[in-house]
Amino acid sequence: MDSWVIAMMLGVSIFLGSIALVAFLWGIKSGQFDDEQKFLNAVKFDTQEDLNDAVDQEKKAKELKKKNYTPE
Amino acid sequence: MSHKVGCTHCHLEFNENVMIVDGEHYFCCKGCQGIYHLLKDEGLDSFYNKAGDTKLTPPTQQYEDSSNFNSPAFYDKFVSINNEGFSDVSLIIEGIHCSACVWLNEKALHKMAGVMSVNINYTNNKAKIVWDDSVLKLSSIIDMIRAIGYNAFPYDASLQEVRANKERQDYYLRMAVAIFASMNVMWIAVAQYAGYFTGITQDVKTILNIAEGVLATPVLFYSGWIFYRGAYYGIKTKTVNMDILVATGSTLTYMYSIYITAFERGEAYFDSVTMIITFVLIGKFLEVLSKKSVADTLDIMSNHVPSSIKVVEEGKIIEKNINDVKVLDIIVVCSGERVALDGTVLEGEGNFDESNLTGESEPLYKQIGDKIISGTVSIDAQIKYEATKDFAHSTLSNLVSLLEGAMSNKPRIQMMANKISEYFSAVILGFALITFLVWWFWPHSFERSFMVGISVIIIACPCALALATPVATLVGLGLASRRGILFKQAAQLETMAKATTLVVDKTGTITQGKPRVVQEHIYDGFDRSLLYSLVQNSKHPVAKGVGEFVYQEGINNFELQSVKQIPAQGISAEYMSKMIFGGNAKLMQNQGFNLSNSLDPKGSLRPNGTSHVSENSEFYFAFDGKIVAKYELFDTPKVDAKESIKAIQELGIEVIMLTGDHQKSASKVSEEVGIKIFESELTPEGKSLYIKKLHDAGKVVVMAGDGVNDILALALADIGISMGSGSDIAIDVSDVVLLNDTLTSLSDAFKISKRTYFMIKQNLALSLLYNAITIPLAMAGYIIPLLAAISMSFSSLLVVGNSLRIRAGFKK
Incomplete structure (x- = not known):
């Protein structure tokens, strides 16, 4: 009986840990840690306005992509 | 006098009366004013809150027309099309002082229609910009960067740099996995070892083994992939490298542990597998981290080459791309410009700064018929010259290609650890095989013999060996960097x-690097302020040296009339309608001064007055018809x-x-x-x-x-x-x-590297000594998993601790 408890706890904790690991790997892959200075400074520029700008920029990029794909 | 106020844009401080007043703001120049209004109109003026008091560079430089960034040749070289059909360029942005500057650049570019993404690296000021070329051209992007007070020039983000970054990222990923897994395996292993001594039921042991196995798998096959790759290349080139030892050792241990787990007997060694891979991977990563890329160097070098030059064609001056200029074309160089091609002067005269090529600070005077060399800068010359070589054969591009050659042919001294590990790996693999065979023929079960053979590899795992060099050098590097x-x-x-x-x-x-006055002779009628006023008019290093020497509190700067630069000799001027001269012996002779009289006690004057070949440079100062002072200058150590x-x-x-x-x-x-x-x-x-x-x-x-x-x-x-x-x-x-430019740090550099090397040798000796004790134990079959794990960690700790001793003896 008790051995199943051990197995379950090990499994759950390894699973939870690996979720954090995958998130971290994603962060490395998408270049979030490439520039440590900017990474640290990002805290300073985290206002509502900056967030809105980021969203606008994403929208703009999407539109440009769409435009590019439509045959002329 | 009036007090100083800061420019609203660049924060540099000047006297109030020279500033441009604009409402409640002060600006040091039109450029700053322009940028301020531009940012305000664009709604980007929160930049000033972000920048705080950081001093910026005022945008005073004049840039060449940006339209040549649109030329097809330019696009060919620097712009690439990504797989979504957008253009992609790498720029180096000049003038970035703070994170607010990065913010401003990214923001301003994001606002432009057609720009997809902008990513500026704060540390090296490199920007990667993706945009839609059908909406806007590269020149508009560069114009925008210039408009907000920065400058950008493209660079070839060559494969090398990209590859180096990729490799580093790859290591980060593999290390993250390895460290995550081995930390967890160690927790589980604690339970295993506790059970080994106090008793543990077989089913719990199996569960722990399975959990360890699950964690060890990605470490071996993902993080450890590097070793498999290294081993493959090792076999291909027929050398036994450390990768082979690590790869065979960890793979055999892994398979053996699976077998143990499946058949529920003996002890599994999954913790050793993860530990070996993790430790050696960290050592490898430390080496990769410090590889420098050659790519950056050549980027900056090519920035020294002017991209377009002025050529006289049919009586008109036209701008031409540097590669289109042919031999015998006539080129115009204005003061302050850089010479791009070698040639001979046809018209005009003036001084050239050749310090780029010769390292000597004295400008050289060139006149008709003299050769001029690419890479030099015109100080005051306005000349026309005939190209004698095209760009590809000019001195400057020769230098670039010579440099490329030299960097790739740099001699590499084989690192000691690499040398040792070659022999070491072969010896250990041999020992393991012998142990296995001896145990097997000395009647033991296959299983037991196999286990003992593997334990030799595990115990000899070159963790300490792999860490010996990187850790010691890292401590050495840290010590060195603290001393500049x-x-x-x-x-x-x-x-x-x-x-x-x-x-x-x-x-x-x-x-x-600059001459200083070492001797001063003053005669009757000398006026310090007058000399100071005169030398202020020259940029010549000797005149600067004299100016620095005679400067004192309260010295006056008189206004002089008809100041004339006499090339390669000195300067003349008028003050209260009396002539003053300052310059070398040749100037004095040409002006009819007699230098051989009692003025010069040593009589060290040479007939032709070529002062620059004496040990000391000489500077004479004459006022109202007689020499009133003489200075000797010398570039002192x-x-x-x-x-x-x-x-x-x-x-x-x-x-x-x-x-x-x-x-x-x-x-x-x-x-x-x-x-x-x-x-x-x-x-x-x-x-x-x-x-x-x-x-x-x-x-x-x-x-x-x-x-x-x-x-x-x-x-x-x-x-x-x-x-x-x-x-x-x-x-x-x-x-x-x-x-810090001092020679003390040069001698420190030698001392630190010698000390570090000594420690590397000691580390290697320690790890070999440790192996000399443990390998016989392993061959005799006395090694259990706990002992293997402890000795592995202990030897690594020993090496790290020993490396820290490098700091001793370098107090401060």
């Missing part, structure tokens, strides 16, 4: 420790030069001085600082040839220099050391940078 010595690559510490010869450049490295050179010589290193300067001043300097061997009047190639000669004689050469004229030699030497104040290219080419 930056090693660009860890392995260079070892190379430097093996150095036999130090070659130093004179100007700017041993000496201050740095204060710590003598002491440091002596310290380096005491380490058993031969010191040689090379200079482009003439023999007399070279011998004076070398005598003063105690250098016995020197060579003078060397060209940049001459210096590199000298280094080559030393190489051929089997010496390991360290070269220290600061100028562009030293770069070939720096690139060619085993170790190139540049001064932090040296030219950008010299810093890029070299392997070590001395941030």
Whole structure:
């Protein structure tokens, strides 16, 4: 009986840990840690306005992509 | 006088009366004012809150027309099309001082229609911009960057740099997995070991084994992939490298542990698998981390080449791309411009700054018929010249290609750890095989013999060996960087420790790099303020040196009339309708002054008055028809030069001085600082040839220099050391940078590298000694998993602890 408890706890904790690991790997892959200075400074520029700008920029990029794909 | 106020844009402070007043704001120049209003109109003025008090560069430079960024040739070279059909360019942005600058650039570019993404790296000011070329052109992007007060020039983000970054990222990923897994495996292993001594039921043991196995799998096959790859290349080239040992050891251990887990007997070694891979991977990563990329150097070098030049064609001046200019074309150079092609002067005269190529600070006077060299800068000359070589064959591009060659042919001294590990791996694999066979024929079960054989590999796992060099060098590098010595690559510490010869450049490295007054003779009728006013009109280093010397509190700066520069001689002016002259002996003679009278007590004057070949440069000052002062100037050695050179010589290193300067001043300097061997009047190639000669004689050469004229030699030497104040290219080419420019740090660099190398040797000896004790134990079959794990960690700790001892002896 008790051995199943051990197995379950090990499994759950390894699973939870690996979720954090995958998130971290994603962060490395998408270049979030490439520039440590900017990474640290990002805290300073985290206002509502900056967030809105980021969203606008994403929208703009999407539109440009769409435009590019439509045959002329 | 009025008080100082700061410019609203750049925050530089000037007197109130020279500022442009604009409402409640003050600006130092039109440029700053323009930017301020632009940012305000665009709604980007929160930049000033973000920037705080950071001082920015005012946008005073005039830039060439940006439209040539749109030329197809330019697009070919720098712009690439990504797979979504958008254009992609890498730029270096100049003038970034703070994170707010990065923010402003990104923001301003994001606002432009057609820009997809902008990513500016704060650390190296490199930007990657993706945009839609059908909406806007590259020139508009560059114009925008310039409009907000920065400048950008594209660079070729060559494969090398991209590859280096990719490799680093790859290691991060693999290490993250390995460290995550081994930390968790260690927790589970604690339970295993506790069970080993206090008793554990087989089903719990199996559960723990399975959990360890699950964690060890990605470590072996993902993180450990690097070792499989290394082993494959090792086998291909028929060398037994450390990768083979790590790969076979960990794979065999892994398979054996699966077998143990499945058949529920004995002890599994999954913790050893993860530990081996993790430790050795960290060691490898430390090495990769410190590899420098050659790519950056050549980017900056090509920035020194003007992209377009003015050519006279059919009586008109037109701008031409540098590659389109042919031999015999007539080129116009204005003052302040850089010469792009070699040629002969046809019209005009003036001074050229050749310090780029010769390292000497004195400008050279060129007139009709003289040769001019690419890479030099016109100081005051406005000339027309005929190209004698096209761009590809000019001195400057020759230098670039020579440099490329030198950087790739740099001699590499094989690292000691690599040498040892080659033998080590082969020996250990041999021992393991012998152990297995001996145990098997000495009647034991296959299983038992196999286990003992594997335990030899596990115990000999080169964790400590792999960490011995990287950790020691890392401590050495940290120690060095705290003293202003930056090693660009860890392995260079070892190379430097093996150095036999130090070659130093004179100007700017041993000496201050600018002449200082060493002797002053004052005669009747001398007026300090008048001399000061006169030398203010010249940019010549000698005049500057005199100006610095005579400056004192309350000195007056008179307004002089009809100031004239007499090329290669000096300056003349009028004050209260009396003539004043300041310059060398030749000027004085031409003006009819008699220098051979009692004015010169030593009578050291040479007939033709060519003052620049004497040990000291001379500067005469004449007022109202007679000479009233004479100064002798000399580029004096740095204060710590003598002491440091002596310290380096005491380490058993031969010191040689090379200079482009003439023999007399070279011998004076070398005598003063105690250098016995020197060579003078060397060209940049001459210096590199000298280094080559030393190489051929089997010496390991360290070269220290600061100028562009030293770069070939720096690139060619085993170790190139540049001064932090040296030219950008010299810093890029070299392997070590001395941030505080002192020669004390040069001798420190030698001491630290020797000490580090000594510790590396001690570390290697320690890890081999440890193996000499444990391997026989393993062969005799006395090793259990716990002992393997403990000894592995212990030996690694021992090596790390020993490395920290490098700091002892370098207090402060």
